Amino acid sequence: MLDTPIVHFDNVVKKFGSFTAVEKADFQIARGEFLAIMGSSGCGKTTTLRMLAGLEDPTEGNILLDGKKINGKPTWERDTPMVWQSLALFPFLTVQENVEFSLKMRKVPKGERRERARKWLDRLGILEFADRNISQLSGGQRQRVALARSLVTEPKILLLDEPLSALDAHLKVRMQSVLSGLQKDLGITFVYVTHSMSEAFSMADRVVIMSRGKIEQIGTPEEIYREPRNRFVAGFLGSSNVFDGRLKSSGNEVWQIETEHSSFNLKAPSEVQKTDGSPVAFAVSSENMSLATIGTPWAGNSIEATVVGGEFAGASATVFLETDQGQELKVQKGHDELKTVDIRAGQKLLVHWLPEHCHVLPGE
Numbered sequence: 001m002l003d004t005p006i007v008h009f010d011n012v013v014k015k016f017g018s019f020t021a022v023e024k025a026d027f028q029i030a031r032g033e034f035l036a037i038m039g040s041s042g043c044g045k046t047t048t049l050r051m052l053a054g055l056e057d058p059t060e061g062n063i064l065l066d067g068k069k070i071n072g073k074p075t076w077e078r079d080t081p082m083v084w085q086s087l088a089l090f091p092f093l094t095v096q097e098n099v100e101f102s103l104k105m106r107k108v109p110k111g112e113r114r115e116r117a118r119k120w121l122d123r124l125g126i127l128e129f130a131d132r133n134i135s136q137l138s139g140g141q142r143q144r145v146a147l148a149r150s151l152v153t154e155p156k157i158l159l160l161d162e163p164l165s166a167l168d169a170h171l172k173v174r175m176q177s178v179l180s181g182l183q184k185d186l187g188i189t190f191v192y193v194t195h196s197m198s199e200a201f202s203m204a205d206r207v208v209i210m211s212r213g214k215i216e217q218i219g220t221p222e223e224i225y226r227e228p229r230n231r232f233v234a235g236f237l238g239s240s241n242v243f244d245g246r247l248k249s250s251g252n253e254v255w256q257i258e259t260e261h262s263s264f265n266l267k268a269p270s271e272v273q274k275t276d277g278s279p280v281a282f283a284v285s286s287e288n289m290s291l292a293t294i295g296t297p298w299a300g301n302s303i304e305a306t307v308v309g310g311e312f313a314g315a316s317a318t319v320f321l322e323t324d325q326g327q328e329l330k331v332q333k334g335h336d337e338l339k340t341v342d343i344r345a346g347q348k349l350l351v352h353w354l355p356e357h358c359h360v361l362p363g364e
């Protein structure tokens with residue numbers, strides 16, 4: 001529970017007919033937080049954001065802003081402008097007029113409008129383009145105009161739906177630092193929808209991971225990366241190997257897990273309680289696994305597997321392997337380390353890792 005949340009999704013459900021797009025969303029957003037909502041296409045991210053913006057009403061539950069229920073209220077009575085993916089700038093207005101637009105709607109006097117718009121254009125480094133038409137701007141400049149236009153009303157929360165998805169990789173990274181720098185400077189709460197893990201993890205204070213309308217995990221990028229709650233999150237991160245087994249013996253320090261492959265040891269988790277014999281799933285990150293030639297003595301956990309292929313990216317490579325039982329494994333290593341083993345397809349290798357690198361999935 002957060003001390004003074006700016007937003008509280010209180011058991012919010014959204015149905016379209018009999019289809020549940022968002023299932024019992026129950027979470028809070030802290031004031032000044034950068035929260036990213038992440039998940040694959042159709043998982044309910046935009047619907048969640050649209051409910052916060054008042055563009056959809058929840059079927060069940062309430063959304064509270066500063067402790068006051070906002071569902072059922074018209075959009076214009078809320079203080080949550082959005083920057084949409086399409087940017088939705090008015091092509092027939094100049095940059096300055098675009099930024100002034102919402103102030104004009106709020107009947108702010110002309111002089112004040114102009115001054116406030118220029119302040120935000122300056123802050124976003126685009127004051128020199130104030131008199132240009134939108135069509136005369138680059139993608140990154142348009143993005144800044146869209147941001148200035150939303151921020152000029154000085155909202156409590158800014159809602160962003162995949163604002164960077166149309167930009168090329170270079171510009172995307174630049175805009176990510178503009179956005180996170182701006183958010184930290186202004187102290188405004190940002191709620192940011194994306195399907196990109198790198199965007200969410202590089203900018204957000206906390207990340208909400210959704211799948212099929214359900215929130216799978218909420219946490220800091222570090223927490224989610226180090227302690228995925230369940231196999232969906234571990235799989236979504238793309239770098240974890242998940243093993244299923246049963247708890248054979250549990251000491252204070254070490255758990256022994258019997259799997260279809262063999263027995264593995266892992267460091268006993270402090271936060272998960274299980275009785276002997278109960279099912280356990282644990283994940284091992286691909287970076288924490290190593291490869292050796294069969295027969296190499298190894299005191300930790302190990303398993304034999306056959307190389308299926310490899311993916312080479314810059315200084316590291318991911319080797320894909322398959323165990324005799326048909327489980328796929330991924331091992332990510334630097335090129336130097338891989339020089340010591342033969343990673344041709346069809347080659348059998350020893351995959352090994354340390355007990356402390358096993359993370360029990362508490363949600364399984």
Ligand SMILES: Nc1ncnc2c1ncn2[C@@H]1O[C@H](COP(=O)(O)OP(=O)(O)OP(=O)(O)O)[C@@H](O)[C@H]1O
Nearest residue numbers: 016019021039040041042043044045046047048195
């Ligand atoms: N107005 C609507 N009527 C019926 N179904 C809808 C409506 N809006 C959304 N949905 C459905 O609800 C689910 C969640 O949609 P939503 O747009 O929230 O997903 P998303 O995670 O934002 O996906 P994307 O990344 O593709 O934008 C989808 O299956 C979608 O088809």
